[in-house]
Amino acid sequence: MNWILNFIAKKPNSINVISSIVAIIMGLIFGLILMFIVNPGNALLGFWTILSGPFASTRDMGFMIFYSTPIILTGLSVAFAFRTGLFNIGATGQLTVGAFFGLYVGVHWTFLGPFHWLVAILAAAVGGGIWGGITGALKAYRNVNEVVSSIMLNYVSMYMVNLLILNTIYGGRSEALRPASTARLPVLFLDNIFPRSPINIGIFIALIVAAILHIILNYTTFGYELKSVGLSRDAAKYAGIKEKRSIVMSFLIAGAIAGIAGGVMYLVGDRTFRINEQLLEQGFTGIAIALLGLSSPIGVVFAGIFYGSILRGGDAAQRIFREEIIDIIIAVIIYFSALSLFTKQVISGYVRKKTKKDVDFAQKEGDVG
């Protein structure tokens, strides 16, 4: 134990990774306890299946990555907003609007040829961006709390998109039409590596977005402005930053990323947009993923892949447990994992006490909690 404490004391930055890992372990333990309660005889087998399932074959790994992709993107959307001092609980609405924009272009604009899928993805970003921008503008110019407005807009978006789909791209049987084959995300060489899985280049899009956000937040004057506004609107205004425009920009970008998540989810061959009256869960899972990734774009990528692995593991474990039980177990694991901020506090307190060293765990800008 001591060498770990000393290691943390020497390298304060390592605490972020360590606390996320501890949080994940806690989540897994709670999941295991739940399995023992439900079905003690098969608990260990089921647990092992969830952990090892995603790595059983290259096909499973393909599924894992496919599942991770939209969650990484919604996680990035929430994390980006966190870092600029905003809480984007509206990712699901932005994702829904983005999905519609993407599908509309994907179904109708067949004249675009080889650029079709790219334009459709960009359309999804535009749709999500507009939706996020509304929340941002309400906050910046009318001082409406972003949590309240984005929760309400989630429902507006759901019913609005249902209506729009019925009127423009309805395919019958409560489903939207599928996008034209040119609008589906290319698979490139990925099906050679991960055969018979639904994987496509969506994961690359997610990684590129993560890289761009990482650069914006940490290396650019634009990121400096957004973070200043998030941390202190008054000081930012004093420094001559257009703080209202910054807030709108933050939400626009967060919305666009969630919109891309919607595009990535539905610009595929084997998933259709169903008209129903439920908010899409991916937007909310993004919040947990952003917390687990401690709001860092790179952290979110790993947290998203962890989520994908548990989800794929859950597929495999359905041979042992009922589907609903699996869903509950996954939920427990994910939401306990999101306690990484809490574990970070506990660990840093413990390190200070044990090593009696002056460890400066500078709180990262935009940390929530």
Next chain:
Amino acid sequence: MKAGVYMDHAVEMLNITKEFPGIKANDQVNLQLKKGEIHALLGENGAGKTTLMSILFGIYKADEGEIKVNGETVTIRNPNDANKLGIGMVHQHFKLVDRFTVLENIILGYEDTKNRVLVYEDAREKVKKLSEQYNLKVDPDAMVSDISVGHQQRVEILKMLYRDAEILILDEPTASLTPQEIDELMDILKKLAKEGKSILFISHKLKEIREIANRCTILRRGAYIDTVDVSKTTNEKLAEMMVGRKVDFSLPKEKAKPKDTVLSVKDFTVHDPVSKKEVVSNISFETKRGEILVIAGIEGNGQSELVYGITGLYGHSSGSLALNDEDITNEDIRSRSLKGISHIPEDRQKHGLVLEFPLEYNLILQSYHQEPFQRRGFLQFDVIRDHAERLIDRFDIRSGSGALSIARSMSGGNQQKAILGREIDRESDLLIAVQPTRGLDVGAIEFIHRELVNHRDNDKSVLIISYDLDEVFNLADRILVMYEGEKVGEFDPKEVSREELGLYMSGSKRSDSA
């Protein structure tokens, strides 16, 4: 041990040591508070005064040392323990709920209930009685957000008395008060001491300490220096013990040589953006190169709003502003700043700093968008670090981890030095400083005053807003007095007395020419 010897001590703190990351806030500090005395705790910003009091009040736990209350060793784990021992504290930043009435604030945490319903009558009686007894003039039914800072402070004091505190800690109680409110507070404290309360009074204002304190304990950079009898020592001696070197109270300053006009304000009127009330009315004046113009007045007479209007933070203004003969009335904040206005804001934590940012980021708050701090939109970290280290060195900004220290973790004086350094370093033609030394100790005040005079001597124009007459007379080459949003007089500091200026500040006199 003879118990009797210690019985006349209300509080004894022995060999208290407390470390924070990078800083030893208290190092073997001793403090002995006699019953019924007013005991001052003197030290520079960051000397560890507040830390020591927070330990006594149970907010921090000491790493080493012993605390005795009324001769008995105690462990104070949290403020509730402190309350039970009869210790009360008024923090520098008040802990009041704005949307509650005075009475609700006072009873918060000590509510009386009948059948699980709040009852106020006994509490109201007790509050009224205490208020009369100590002449606190507290209105139990006023909303906290509506009452003045001085009134809020009296509410804080009443809050302690309501909890039957015998040992009262006041952390820099005069920092945000007007001169009249300070006088009232002094009277109240004397009265409290006379009634047998023991008072610990944190301050770095020698004048106040001399006025009310019996004894004074001096801390310097976390270390215990001495405890002295105030009447048996001089201000010079106290200042020297506090700062660690001889302090020069007189500011060496050559006669000003005013040159051409820098800022020209004409018929300037400012409206509060929320209440739409006119807070600055029709003001006209000019500032000159090589001159320090000080706007004097009692806080709240439109001075802050005037500065918000000049710097562009308030958009609602009429009249005209010109900088170096160029009209800037319709320019935004950024462009005014680039054209040559530096601004040391009144509220350093609200406007002056992004508290969660490291120091080096705060030092580029006004210039991050300029080369060489950025190139093609990318921050240049080497340049930013060098810049920070240069300013830290030049302005003696002290903090736990240098350029990487989070601004929030720095002491008030060092936060102010950081802002001062940032703004002076930009070499703007006009430097506006609002209350540049509020809440700072003599060492820091001396330093900041010198820098402001230097800036003037570099042929720049300096505009200062001050509510502190000592500061007004120390710095001004020309004085302008504001009352209720209007300019009521303009003076040469050599030709006006403090009393005369006070009459203008309180609105009992105004010159027709103004």
